Amino acid sequence: MAGNDDIVRQFTVGHDDEGVRLDRWFKRHLPKVGFAMVSRWARTGQIRVDGKRADVDTRLSAGQVLRVPPGGEAKPGGKAPRPKRELSEEELELADQMVLTQDRAAIVLNKPPGLATQGGSGMKQHVDGLLDAYAPDGPRPRLVHRLDKDTSGVLLIARTPGSAAYFSKRFSGRTAKKIYWALVMGVPNIDDGMIELPLAKQPGTGGEKMHVDEENGQSARTRFRVLDRAGNRAAWVELHPLTGRTHQLRVHMAAIGHPIVGDGKYGGQDAFLSGTISRKMHLHARRLIIEHPDGAPLDVTAPLPEHFANSMENLGFDEADGAELPPGPAPFTKDDEKRAAKQHSKQIRKERRGERRTRTTGRSDEGARPPRAGGGKGKVPGKGLAKAGHKGPPGTRVPKKSGPKKGKGSPIPKGKAPKR
Numbered sequence: 449m450a451g452n453d454d455i456v457r458q459f460t461v462g463h464d465d466e467g468v469r470l471d472r473w474f475k476r477h478l479p480k481v482g483f484a485m486v487s488r489w490a491r492t493g494q495i496r497v498d499g500k501r502a503d504v505d506t507r508l509s510a511g512q513v514l515r516v517p518p519g520g521e522a523k524p525g526g527k528a529p530r531p532k533r534e535l536s537e538e539e540l541e542l543a544d545q546m547v548l549t550q551d552r553a554a555i556v557l558n559k560p561p562g563l564a565t566q567g568g569s570g571m572k573q574h575v576d577g578l579l580d581a582y583a584p585d586g587p588r589p590r591l592v593h594r595l596d597k598d599t600s601g602v603l604l605i606a607r608t609p610g611s612a613a614y615f616s617k618r619f620s621g622r623t624a625k626k627i628y629w630a631l632v633m634g635v636p637n638i639d640d641g642m643i644e645l646p647l648a649k650q651p652g653t654g655g656e657k658m659h660v661d662e663e664n665g666q667s668a669r670t671r672f673r674v675l676d677r678a679g680n681r682a683a684w685v686e687l688h689p690l691t692g693r694t695h696q697l698r699v700h701m702a703a704i705g706h707p708i709v710g711d712g713k714y715g716g717q718d719a720f721l722s723g724t725i726s727r728k729m730h731l732h733a734r735r736l737i738i739e740h741p742d743g744a745p746l747d748v749t750a751p752l753p754e755h756f757a758n759s760m761e762n763l764g765f766d767e768a769d770g771a772e773l774p775p776g777p778a779p780f781t782k783d784d785e786k787r788a789a790k791q792h793s794k795q796i797r798k799e800r801r802g803e804r805r806t807r808t809t810g811r812s813d814e815g816a817r818p819p820r821a822g823g824g825k826g827k828v829p830g831k832g833l834a835k836a837g838h839k840g841p842p843g844t845r846v847p848k849k850s851g852p853k854k855g856k857g858s859p860i861p862k863g864k865a866p867k868r
Contacts, residue, residue, distance in 0.1 A: 456515060456516065456518065457515075457516045457518075458515055458516070459513070459514045459516065460512070460514075461508045461509065461510055461511060461512045461513075461514060462510060463510045463586070463587070463608065464586075464587040464608060464609060465609060465610070466509060466510045466608050466610030467507055467508070467509070467608065467609060467610020467612075467613050467614060467741075468507070468508055468609050468610060468613065469504065469505050469506065469507060469508075469613075470486070470495070470497070470502055470503070470504050470505070470506045470508060471486050471487075471504040471505070478516070481519060483504070485519065486504055489516075489517055490502060490504050495514070495515065495516060495517070496515035497512055497513070498512050498513055499513075499515075507613075510610075532580045532584075535580060535581055539573070539578055539581065540581050542578065543578045543581035543582065544581070546559065546560070547582075548602070548748055548750060550582070550607075551742075552607060553606065553607055553608070553614070553741045553742070554605065554607060554611060554615065554740070554746065555582050555589055555604075555605040556602060556605070556736070556748045557602075557603045558601060558602065558603075558750040558751065559575060559601060559602075559603045559733075560753060561599065561600040561728055561729065561753055561755070562598060562728075563575060563597065564597040565591065565594040565595055565596075565603065566594065575591070575603065579605065582607075586607075587607070587608055589605045589606060589607050590605065590612040591605060591606075592605070592606050592612055592616045592619060593615075593619050596695065596698075596731075598710075598728065598729040599729065599732070599733060600733065600750070600752075600756070601732045601734060602626075602734070602735065602736040602748055602749075602750045603733070604736060604746075610741075611741055614741050615738065618738050618739055619692070619738075622690065622692075623738070623739060624737070624738040624739075625688070625736070625737040625738070626688070626689055626733060626735075627686060627688055627733075627735040627736075627737075628686070628687040628688075628731060628733055628734055629675075629684070629685070629686060629687075629731075629732045629734045629752070629770065630684075630687055630701065630708050630709075630730055630732070631682055631683070631684055631708065631730035631756070631760075631763070632682065632683050632685055632701055632706040632707065632708055633708075633709060633715065633718060633721070634682070634705065634706050635677045635680055635682075635683040635706075636674055636683065636704065636706055639673065639674045640671075640672075640673045640674070641671070641672055642671050642672075643668075643670045643671075643672065643700040643701075643703070643704060644667075644668070645660045645662075645665075645668060645699075645700060645703055646660065646661055646662060646664075646665030646666055646667055647659070647661065647665045647666060647668045647693045647694070648661035648665040648666065657695070657713065658693070658695045658696075658699050659699065660699065660703050666691075666693060667691060668691045668693045668696050668700065669689075669691050670687060670688070670689050670690065670691075670696060670697060670700045671687070671688040672687050672701075673685060673686045673688075675765075675769060676764075676765050676766075676769055676770075678764055681721070681763075682721060682763055683706070684760070684765045684770070685706075686734075686770060695714070698711050698714045698731065699714055702714040707719040708729060708731050709721055709725065709730040710728050710729035710730050711729050711731070723762070724758075724762050725759050725762060725763070726756075726758065726759055728755045728756075730756050730759060732750070734749060734750060734752075734770075735748065735749045735750070736748050752767070
């Protein structure tokens with residue numbers, strides 16, 4: 449780079465700036481050049497990236513040559529590096545033990561319960577404070593999402609500003625799939641359902657607690673599936689958050705009457721099991737599936753923490769029963785649609801044959817044993833009363849069964865009576 453402010457300068461984009469926007473690059477390396485000036489230079493073609501015009505939102509790649517007109521002072525050597533924190537042997541060992549996998553773009557950790565993601569008042573140890581352990585000579589890694597202090601499991605860390613921008617976009621765009629395992633109190637009546645309850649900060653808690661707020665809350669959706677049950681005492685569930693609200697899974701499960709085991713914040717004393725079951729919270733970020741800058745998806749599974757694994761064993765649950773379950777319903781293929789249509793037609797023909805037999809014999813289904821409510825898929829909406837015969841918590845319901853309605857679907861054409 450030339451050292452005179454009156455001539456055009458050239459900069460080579462470093463690895464630490466991989467993927468950053470052009471305006472962000474100026475904020476880091478030429479802080480005296482304001483956004484308005486950068487916009488004007490870009491608009492008039494005075495800024496060039498590898499000889500080509502660039503906009504303020506152009507993403508830069510390591511190794512590109514940036515041409516900058518005179519004006520503004522460059523900080524010597526670019527942005528001053530943040531001083532690295534001296535870590536103890538215990539902290540370095542903890543940082544190493546948490547790593548599940550790592551590459552040039554990401555470090556994936558298995559965060560233990562009780563370790564905060566970021567620091568706060570009185571918080572001495574947290575994941576953010578250990579990140580210097582993963583980059584002794586390079587740029588400091590960055591957090592791109594968070595887990596609650598008492599939630600364990602998969603936590604993705606971005607190695608560079610560029611990969612941080614890439615992964616953050618996937619999380620905010622809801623394309624990242626996050627699968628949680630939890631032990632909950634009691635057993636939901638619906639084996640596979642959706643919770644749709646808007647959430648907001650609870651007044652009087654300083655923003656430390658959330659609650660369901662039908663009027664002013666933000667939309668929040670959680671899909672849940674019961675994997676196994678221990679009588680009526682507890683259930684092992686898979687949770688798939690479709691939105692990312694604070695404490696979403698914890699509030700949603702408590703709201704339908706099945707708080708997460710050990711979550712006294714939202715379940716009170718009703719969130720604890722007696723006997724040998726740990727009083728720690730049983731919520732684990734089991735699996736993360738997210739697009740990777742290299743193209744192939746990153747798919748990582750985190751082993752259970754000791755207290756969770758022990759509780760699973762004590763309740764008679766086998767991890768293998770949840771290993772092969774998909775993170776969500778698989779999309780229908782053309783063959784699936786054909787099979788479903790064929791099965792539907794077969795069911796309609798069967799029901800019509802039953803109607804003909806009823807007319808011939810005079811028998812009806814009156815007095816037949818009704819199907820068990822809540823045994824299949826269902827939905828937990830924010831509003832609405834429970835359907836008749838359903839034993840779930842208020843606001844739960846199961847979908848109506850398909851089939852011909854009364855007076856419809858008859859094999860006898862309208863206006864014609866059977867011959868006697």
